[in-house]
Amino acid sequence: MRANFGRMYNAHVKIFERVEMMSVTDFKAAQKWAKLPKQTKQLILENVLCSSCGVTTIVEFTMQDTKFGILLKGKCVKCGRDVARLLENE
Numbered sequence: 001m002r003a004n005f006g007r008m009y010n011a012h013v014k015i016f017e018r019v020e021m022m023s024v025t026d027f028k029a030a031q032k033w034a035k036l037p038k039q040t041k042q043l044i045l046e047n048v049l050c051s052s053c054g055v056t057t058i059v060e061f062t063m064q065d066t067k068f069g070i071l072l073k074g075k076c077v078k079c080g081r082d083v084a085r086l087l088e089n090e
């Protein structure tokens with residue numbers, strides 16, 4: 001189950017990219033996000049993987065509530081590349 005997760009996640013990101021143009025930040029995701037402690041949110045935002053920079057900070061992101069958790073999608077603060085971070089459901 002765990003081994004397949006990365007693949008499922010990648011597929012999901014691709015689907016999300018396709019709907020992104022007409023979607024704004026998901027209301028349910030925004031509600032869940034708002035409940036997180038400030039420190040937790042900062043930790044999440046500062047630990048996003050960029051394909052060229054490695055661990056970076058995500059900026060200008062949108063949120064989407066998915067069945068895997070909250071999907072954050074935005075840009076790398078260092079190089080401006082698209083990055084995504086899944087905040088898994090507990």
Ligand SMILES: [Zn+2]
Pocket residue numbers: 050051052053054056076077078079080081
């Ligand atoms: Zn980068």
